[in-house]
Amino acid sequence: MATNAVFQRDIKSFWYPEYNKNGYPHVQQGFILHPDRNAEFDPFILMAEDWYKRGVFSDHPHRGFQTVTYVVDGRLEHIDNAGGYSILNAGDVQYMNAGWAARHAEEAFEDDLIHTLQLWLNLPKSLKHTKTSYQNIFVEDAPVVNIDGGFVRVYSGNIADVTGPMQSLVPITMTEITLREGAEYTHVLP
Template identity: 85%
Template sequence: MSNKSTHNRDVREFWYPKYNKNGYPHLQQAFILNPERNKEFSPFILMAEDWFKRGVFADHPHRGFQTVTYVVDGRLEHIDNAGGYSILDAGDVQYMNAGWAARHAEEAYDDDLIHTLQVWLNLPKSLKKTETSYQNIRVEDAPVVNIAGGSVRVYSGDIAGVTGPMKSLVPITMSEITLREGTEYTHVLPENHNAFIYMLAGEMEFGESHTKIGKTGAATLSFIEEGSELNPSELKIKASSRSKVLIYSGVPIREEIALGGPFVMNTQEEIKEAFRDLQRGVYGPPAVKNN
């Protein structure tokens, strides 16, 4: 029997984002995770929160990473140049592996005002040239674990005794936790996962320090990078009011990273190659809706 004690997670740092009011049609935007700090957040590169009308994220390319898009409100229309089309509603999530050459559009459907949270999730060098793929996780298909005073909805990973449906090339966990006021809950994650939280509603206390974080607050958590995927760690949570939080985690990718517009590669030369390939038509035709 192992005498190793379970790591009790705590808040490393927390902050509230600064929102930019951009005007019509991209009404409001913020980086919840700033891409300039991507090494701290690895395997996550950024998280963007956006409110927008139609015409903001029309046809565009990607290479070298994955996206995880959570619809907070409104309807999100997805179009890709492989013939894919779908409409996602509040609580739905879309996973995309951009891989070698994605070209798609993410638009507000009809006259909706759409509110989304999109995470960019890195790919290791060995997977940056994989085939492009998309997966829609409908809110009703993400298993829900009912707990005393609340619930845990699992989109990805093995959490609370269930497995989320997301098939990410770089395994992550993604959970939405809803608690009534006064409820206490212990969230279990692999000890070697780098994790962050984002508050959707209310106020909660986190970790050994009982750090209070309210709506729109984000935080990174302590972890044991040299630890094992098989060893659990625990994050203590208490709801100060009726609350909802998203928690993401994954194993850091310790490789060089180069960011360039819609591309995430390992070197600046690879970024230049991605732009040359776009000009050469490698990404295929534009992503437009077929009437």
């Protein structure tokens, strides 16, 4: 039986991220979704892939959007103006609702070289002045759905009747898909 898609989208353009080798301490940065194209990607503002040492993202403000930071490798130290402190390891995620005003620092812990992916999501006008909040999702707390040839780790949203622990202000679906060589998987998004 053939499956009919609810809707289809045409591919407007292809692009490949360009990586800047910045040197120490912001070793390398690439924009997966470039901020210059944010009007095309709305509600996505940007998605950055960064490799950095301590001293790159010290105390700084945010306002009116959400961030989702995925630690690919290394340890990420987080400090915020609400008194929050945490160290995230590879596979951990931090969700932040900047809302009306957030101040935080996200630094490589000690002498680590941290590798992160960070997505910025625009908040609707009605939510831009909401209370600032942070939530850490540790890799061991994200449920896993076993699939033929691998698994899907669910950080946020609902996949195969499994709901991830992220409590985002605006719904987000975030998964990590791991497949063995040659395996295939169709990921269905709401």
